[in-house]
Amino acid sequence: MELAAALRAEARDCNERRVLALAGEPETTRDRAEDALAAADISPEFTTLVGPESFVNCERLDPVHASELLGQTRTAVVYDAHESLRPNVLGQIVGAVDGGGLFVLLAPPLSAWPARRDDFDETLAVPPFESGDVTGHFRARLVETLYAHRGVAVVDVENDTIESDGLTDPAPRLPIPDPTVPSRNDRVFPAEAYRACLTRDQAETLAELEALAEPGGTVVVEADRGRGKSSAAGLAAGCLAASGQDVLVTAPQYGRAGEVFARARELLDALEEPVEVDDETAPRRLATDEGRVRYALPTDAVELPDDPDAVVVDEAAALPVRLLEGFLDAPAVAFTTTIHGYEGAGRGFSVRFKDRLAESDRPVSEVRMDEPIRYAAGDPVEVWATRALLLDARPPVEPLVADAHPETVSYERLSSQRLRSDEHLLREVFGLLVLAHYRTEPDDLARLLDGPNVSVRALLSGGHVVSVALLAREGGLDADRRADMYEGGRIRGNMLPDVLTTQLRDEAAGVETGWRVMRIATHHAARERGLGSLLLERIEAEAAGESDQAGTERPSRYDYLGVGFGATPELVAFWADNGYRTVHVSTTRNDRSGEHSAIMLQALSDSGSALQDRHTSWFLGRVRGMLTDPLADLDPDVVRAVLSAVDGSARLDLSAWEWRLLAGSPHGAGLFDTAPDAFRTLALRALTDDDTPTLTDVDSPTAADDGPTLEPRSERLLVRKVLQTHGWDAVAEELDFVSRRECMRALGNATERLLEAYGTDETRAERERFR
Ligand SMILES: CC(=O)SCCNC(=O)CCNC(=O)[C@H](O)C(C)(C)COP(=O)(O)OP(=O)(O)OC[C@H]1O[C@@H](n2cnc3c(N)ncnc32)[C@H](O)[C@@H]1OP(=O)(O)O
Ligand SMILES: Nc1ncnc2c1ncn2[C@@H]1O[C@H](COP(=O)(O)OP(=O)(O)OP(=O)(O)O)[C@@H](O)[C@H]1O
Structure with a gap:
């Protein structure tokens, strides 16, 4: 294996x-x-070996x-x-290879690889499909x-041929200057922290992170993988703890914050600070005499338990914006984020969250780290992995779609063949999905x-993607599969039938065929002009079978459209405006977003309506x-x-006595x-009634036709006090009533209106x- 030796030497x-x-x-x-x-x-x-x-x-x-x-x-x-080539795995492991090292990929003969079906393909063969229905475009692209x-x-090992030698014959590199300790007089962090930095970028980032020592400090650190941003945050946390501050560290999983704790610990040792550690191998709490560094899960950390002086949010791009916003209540906060991570975090963070940061009145300093820690800049393996997994996919630049309007766009069915043969289109589609959703990964x-x-x-505008939807066919399952699911078996890729069957005990829920909108996104430069709604309207027409050119109605291709998503008032309103109706809200919160999922359906056929109707009535009952x-x-x-x-509306089945009681209550x-x-x-009844104000605008009431019109605050009062049974004092405070008495009076008034x-x-x- 001379080639291996030559590659390693180079x-x-x-x-x-x-x-x-x-191969x-x-x-x-x-x-x-x-x-x-x-x-x-x-x-x-x-x-x-993986x-x-x-x-x-x-x-x-x-x-x-x-x-x-x-x-x-x-x-x-x-x-x-x-046995399987999993895109996520590839993305996770390539970055671990050190400069001067090798990534060795073992694969079947490459010409045959795309056509082979492996264990990963099995996971794509969602019932009722089988693995023979899965195509090999991803691997064909990878081989290219x-x-x-x-x-x-x-290397083709069967024929012992080197098909490509991978040698690049690089020019000699100039030595990279070492990081230095800033000589400013107002330097806050000790020199030891700067001496612990491995690159200039890291030292410069640490200097920016000094802002955390003051209330109001807000720092955003962006870097590709392996630039040492978690370590920079860890050094800063160590400095702050050494000076008696309380630093709360959060990350989507503890493992991701491990480097923060490792660097903080090393620094505290170097500063000869006595440190108490809860767990030597995986510390979640380092305590100095007066300061500490501690970890909490994002959904807990956002409550700012025990009022920390500073918060470090590591891997912020993997968290939803609504959660990130909560951290702006901390005295000082640093967000670190991967730009081209294996999670495909993309530039989503910057676009989605930086606007929000700009609106806040906190002065924000932004730092970007380019110099890799483990290997030289421009490393060809990083370039290859980024391309193969489309980690750098991005939506079209703003000017290309800024003029897009519902009248000027075309609705396109983008087949996988077309996406495979048009790399630009594929990049735009995937880039838009990555940008809009914090959880889009190479597997996607x-x-x-x-x-x-x-x-x-x-929807395309001048050939560029301005709005995109990813749809999954679900249901249409045979009796055996439905029974299996009813008895608790998991049937892959059938999210809506699964919830309706296993959680809501409806064995027949998998009979109908639905089209689930897995993801939808409109380019941020063209939102709120009806494009998302237009895309859904066209999807609905297509799903409903569209009448042909002669105007003859064709039978519906799907029984219903459906969606399951982390419920926010705005998003629920968006789906409701587009004809989707609530049938379920999950009882647990998503551990990453902290949101409850809503499931909404739009029936397209008679049997789809029957499915929706029974779930509606069960929902109203429970x-x-x-x-x-x-x-x-x-x-x-x-x-x-x-x-x-x-x-539909909840039933008003009150007895004569209950009506009398209610009638006496306003006083x-x-x-x-x-x-x-x-x-x-x-x-x-009031909150589910068609005649009550539509809640598309969450802050202002809309005139009702017949039913009662309530101020949003009165509706919130009905929700918090009456339906969710919170205590009077808590409700009065949350809804800004001057006193408990005024809050009670408001409920009386609302009851009178009803x-x-x-x-x-x-x-x-x-x-x-x-009277
Ligand atoms: C299964 C899922 O994918 S759920 C997640 C949906 N996708 C996302 O959240 C990604 C980021 N967001 C987006 O890409 C877009 O905001 C979309 C797809 C939700 C809406 O696309 P748009 O092209 O803006 O839709 P459109 O203009 O037809 O409708 C916007 C309406 O949605 C509502 N809306 C939805 N989300 C928001 C929001 N975050 N802020 C304000 N309004 C919103 C508004 O009520 C607005 O109503 P209006 O027409 O009265 O102004
Ligand atoms: N100052 C430092 N001292 C010691 N090791 C460091 C330092 N900075 C970075 N490293 C090492 O370099 C690697 C990458 O650092 P780190 O995890 O901080 O980077 P990152 O940008 O957060 O990377 P990733 O995206 O891979 O998580 C780690 O193995 C870490 O241990």
Whole structure:
């Protein structure tokens, strides 16, 4: 394996990495990989094999645990991709290879690879589809990149041919200057912290992070992977703790914040600060005499427990904007984020969150770290992985779509063949999805290109993508599958039938075929002009079978359209405006976004309507119980929005006595406590009634046709006090009533309005007695 030795020598000379792709039968590639590692003089101690079985005497990780390599540094990583090539795994492990090291990929013969169906393809074969329905576009693209990229060697081990030698013959590099300690007089952090920096970028970032020492300091650090941003944040946290400050660190998973704690600990040791640690191997709490560094999950951290002096939000791009906003209440805060991470975080963070930051009155300093820590800038393996996984995909630049309007755009069905053959279009589609959603990953690229249940629809303006939707076909399941699901079995890729069947106990929910809008996004430069709604309208027409050119109606292709998403008042209103109706709200919060999911349906056929109707009536029957318990803390504006988007109203089945009680209540809201159920019935009716104000605008009431018109605050009062049963004092404070008494009076007034709208003749007569 002279080639392996030559690749390694070149990699070491220029502190870059090289890829060695060995293609052939599994056993042959495994033997050759072992030879290659030996020839390249890489010790098993510094090698990790990611694959299903051991064949070299080194650390092995099963692909499902590949994320353990994030943040680690290895001289060689071998990915045995014979059983499965998972795009996420590829993205997670390439970054762990050190400068001077090799990434070794073991694959079937490359010409046959795209047509083979592997274990990952099985996951794309969502019932009722089978693995034969999955296509191989993602891998065909990957193979092309292997041949096309510098620094990637390809060897056909069966024929012993070097198809591409991967040598780049690089020019000698200039030495990179070492980081220095700023000589400013007003330097806040100790020199030891600067001496611990590995690059100039890191030292400059640390200097910006000094802003955290003062209340109001807000710093955003953006970097590609492996630039040492978590470490910079850790050094800053250590400095702050040493000076007696309380630093709260958060990240989507603790593992991601490990480097923050490692650097903070090392620094505190270097400063000879006595440190108490809760756990030596995975510390979540470092305490100095007066300061500390502690970890909390994002949804807990956002409550700012124990009033920290400063917060570090690591991997901020992997969190939703609504959650990030909450951290702006901290005295000082740093957000660090990966630009081209394996999670495809993309530039989404900047676009979505920086606008919000700009609106806040905090002065924000932004830093960008370019210099890689582990290898030289411009490393060809990073370039290859970025391209292969489309980590740098972005939507069209603003001027290209800024003029797009519903009248000027065209609706397009973007087949996977078309996306595969038009790289520009693929980049725009994927870039827009990544930008709009904090959880789009390389696996999604494969799903979009090869999943038989997945379709892409878009609005194009001058050939550029301005609005895009990712759709999944669901349901249409046979009786066995439905029974399996009903008994608790998981059927992949059928999210709506799954929830309706397993959680809502409807064995027939998987009979109908639905089209779920998995994702929808409009370019940020063209939002709020009706494009998203137009895209949904066209999708609906297509799903409903569209009449043909002769005007003959065709039967509906789908029984319903559906969506499940993290509910915010604005998004629920968007879906409701487009004809989708609430049938469920999840009882638990998403652990990353802190949001409850709403499930909304739009029936297209008779059987789709039957499905929607029964779930609507079950929802109306059970939502009261949910609101007093699992949904008791759901944001009242979300409650208002989801209730107003139900296709029907709660029943007003009150007894004559209950009506009398309600009729007496406006003058003594204390009566509420004697028979809360009667109030609940009335409130639920008002909030679900078609005639009550539509809640598209969450802040201003809209005139109603017949029903009562309530101020948003009165509706929030009905939600918080009556439906969610919060205490009077808490409700009065939350809704800004000057006193508990005024809050009670407001409930009395609201009840009076509802009685005027819904009361019987007797109720009105009873009311008159008090006038
Ligand atoms: C399954 C899912 O994908 S759910 C997640 C939906 N996607 C996202 O959140 C990605 C980021 N957001 C977007 O890309 C867009 O805001 C979309 C797709 C939600 C809406 O696209 P647009 O082209 O702006 O839609 P359109 O102009 O037809 O309707 C906008 C309406 O949605 C509502 N709306 C939805 N989200 C918001 C929001 N975050 N802020 C304000 N209004 C919003 C408004 O009520 C607006 O109403 P208006 O027409 O009275 O102004
Ligand atoms: N100042 C430092 N001292 C010691 N090690 C460092 C330092 N800075 C970075 N490293 C090492 O370099 C690697 C990358 O650093 P870090 O995890 O901080 O970067 P990152 O930009 O957050 O990377 P990733 O996106 O991979 O998580 C880690 O293995 C870390 O241990």
